[in-house]
Amino acid sequence: MAKPLVATAPFTGCFGCHMSLLDIDERILDLVELVEFDKSPINDIKTFTRPVDVGLLEGGISNDENYEQLKLFRKHCKILISVGQCAITGGVPACRNTVPLKECLEEAYLNGPTVVDGGVLPNDPDIPILLDKVYPCHEVVKIDYFLPGCPPSADTLWAALTALLTGKDVGLPYELIKYD
Amino acid sequence: MSKNTVNIIIDGVEIEAQEGQTILQAADDAGVYIPRLCYLKGLIPGGHCRVCTVKVNGRPASSCTFPVSEGLVIENDTEELTTLRRTVVEMLFAEGNHVCPACEASGNCELQAMAYRLGMLAVTLPFLRKPRELDATHPDVFIDRDRCILCGRCARASEAEGKRVFGFEGRGINKRIAVDGEHGLKETDLKAADRAARACPTGCLRLKRIGWKVPVGQRQYDTTPIGSDIEQKQPVG
Ligand code: SF4
Numbered sequence: 001m002a003k004p005l006v007a008t009a010p011f012t013g014c015f016g017c018h019m020s021l022l023d024i025d026e027r028i029l030d031l032v033e034l035v036e037f038d039k040s041p042i043n044d045i046k047t048f049t050r051p052v053d054v055g056l057l058e059g060g061i062s063n064d065e066n067y068e069q070l071k072l073f074r075k076h077c078k079i080l081i082s083v084g085q086c087a088i089t090g091g092v093p094a095c096r097n098t099v100p101l102k103e104c105l106e107e108a109y110l111n112g113p114t115v116v117d118g119g120v121l122p123n124d125p126d127i128p129i130l131l132d133k134v135y136p137c138h139e140v141v142k143i144d145y146f147l148p149g150c151p152p153s154a155d156t157l158w159a160a161l162t163a164l165l166t167g168k169d170v171g172l173p174y175e176l177i178k179y180d
Numbered sequence: 181m182s183k184n185t186v187n188i189i190i191d192g193v194e195i196e197a198q199e200g201q202t203i204l205q206a207a208d209d210a211g212v213y214i215p216r217l218c219y220l221k222g223l224i225p226g227g228h229c230r231v232c233t234v235k236v237n238g239r240p241a242s243s244c245t246f247p248v249s250e251g252l253v254i255e256n257d258t259e260e261l262t263t264l265r266r267t268v269v270e271m272l273f274a275e276g277n278h279v280c281p282a283c284e285a286s287g288n289c290e291l292q293a294m295a296y297r298l299g300m301l302a303v304t305l306p307f308l309r310k311p312r313e314l315d316a317t318h319p320d321v322f323i324d325r326d327r328c329i330l331c332g333r334c335a336r337a338s339e340a341e342g343k344r345v346f347g348f349e350g351r352g353i354n355k356r357i358a359v360d361g362e363h364g365l366k367e368t369d370l371k372a373a374d375r376a377a378r379a380c381p382t383g384c385l386r387l388k389r390i391g392w393k394v395p396v397g398q399r400q401y402d403t404t405p406i407g408s409d410i411e412q413k414q415p416v417g
């Protein structure tokens with residue numbers, strides 16, 4: 001039987017959830033025995049070329065690129081898992097959700113204490129366009145599982161992934177449900 | 181059986197209760213934990229949060245306000261009630277602006293601990309994302325209303341100590357916790373040692389300069405679910 005394919009996405013997060021996945025120590029060797037990585041920043045594969053079994057999503061949806069990528073992940077992955085508080089709630093980036101976007105941009109680029117010579121709002125066409133709010137992934141597409149934490153511990157990720165890939169129930173014990 | 185003792189049944193187990201007690205108090209004494217957020221021992225029950233909902237003779241009721249009487253048949257630890265309570269807790273998260281990774285109450289917060297205990301992995305209801313006011317005017321205490329669940333514990337505690345520093349203002353979705361001072365908490369007679377300053381179940385009303393003192397892993401609810409202290413009193417069932 002071919003190994004299950006896993007893809008991972010870095011949306012609006014800090015990469016800490018990806019780091020936590022690498023933090024499973026020597027179990028990473030078991031993991032590569034168990035799965036094959038497809039599109040992911042870990043191996044720098046940038047496009048989907050085949051159907052993928054599990055998509056791991058880090059980060060919330062804060063710009064048009066995140067949005068398009070999340071739609072692509074939903075299209076190509078059988079199972080989507082929101083990993084970490086950013087993907088699940090918007091996380092720390094969602095602190096901006098109670099401030100109008102215009103005010104945020106002006107504070108950061110025009111009026112902030114570190115701005116020199118008047119500043120300028122970023123307008124390069126290559127920079128993704130910010131959305132009005134930072135959205136959790138499940139407010140954009142259907143998400144199948146949630147692994148909370150900031151980041152979820154390596155043990156949480158390991159327990160959930162191995163359960164899922166071996167067809168077992170992903171029920172997390174009390175100690176592994178954390179929002180920080 | 182003495183005259184003012186009654187017997188009630190919680191999840192099939194008979195429990196002796198004192199007349200005048202609420203279901204929640206009787207359950208506490210018997211070592212049966214009923215989840216709750218706005219109830220705080222020693223204060224008059226508020227009946228605000230509905231997390232303590234049980235079924236009394238088949239009908240939903242808040243156990244922190246429902247008085248015991250002979251023969252009540254109560255459902256508490258059922259899948260149906262756990263789902264209902266989890267939904268109530270989800271609503272509290274969706275209504276406020278809770279960023280646990282950046283909150284100094286994390287690990288010691290009753291709202292978060294309740295969500296853990298009830299198995300909440302995500303808030304599936306849409307977030308309200310409404311700006312709420314911060315009050316950092318007091319030298320020793322702050323109010324971060326993003327984290328307020330309108331449980332009223334601060335108000336009841338303050339009233340009990342004869343101060344009335346806190347009260348509710350507005351109605352429905354505009355309800356908020358208000359203070360007895362035109363320009364904020366600094367104009368009230370709240371002291372850091374007051375019970376009111378320590379009655380908040382969340383990270384909303386907190387003492388300054390104590391955040392993050394306890395390392396992750398050693399905080400109150402890191403390894404011990406909320407309610408364990410009550411359940412350990414006297415194992416039932
Ligand atoms: S959940 Fe925490 S660790 Fe993961 S991306 Fe967000 S901030 Fe980083």
Ligand code: SF4
Nearest residue numbers: 278279280283289383
């Ligand atoms: S008050 Fe509790 S639930 Fe809210 S952000 Fe702080 S720790 Fe999380």
Ligand code: SF4
Nearest residue numbers: 328329331332334380
């Ligand atoms: S400030 Fe705290 S104690 Fe007061 S109503 Fe809000 S959550 Fe409850």
Ligand code: FES
Nearest residue numbers: 218229230232244
């Ligand atoms: S604890 Fe009973 S309604 Fe809140």
